[in-house]
Amino acid sequence: MGISVANQANTLRVPARQGAAATVNAGQIIKIVNTGGKQVVDTWAFNVHDLDERLSMEHSRVSMRRLVPTVGDTLVTNRRAPMLSFV
Numbered sequence: 338m339g340i341s342v343a344n345q346a347n348t349l350r351v352p353a354r355q356g357a358a359a360t361v362n363a364g365q366i367i368k369i370v371n372t373g374g375k376q377v378v379d380t381w382a383f384n385v386h387d388l389d390e391r392l393s394m395e396h397s398r399v400s401m402r403r404l405v406p407t408v409g410d411t412l413v414t415n416r417r418a419p420m421l422s423f424v
Contacts, residue, residue: 360385366424382412382420390414392421 351357353373361367361382371378384390393415400417401410412421 384414384418384420390416390418 349357349359350372353376359367369378369380380392382392391414392412394412396415396417397406397410397412398404400413403410406412406423408423410423411419412423414420
């Protein structure tokens with residue numbers, strides 16, 4: 338069990354209870370698949386040029402005006418900059 342993260346170039350498989358890192362460029366699409374069913378998949382994102390800027394669910398929820406993101410929503414950083422979009 339675990340997750341599978343795929344982009345246009347390759348697939349990264351992460352076993353359950355482990356982690357991995359990958360660089361994603363602006364405009365690139367990644368797909369995260371939970372291969373084990375219903376376990377939680379924690380996902381973190383950082384600005385590679387400034388690691389103090391990171392994905393912030395607290396800021397994203399305020400921006401989206403909802404708790405759970407849906408297709409079309411954009412998650413933002415702790416500086417309220419767009420970081421990830423659901424497509």
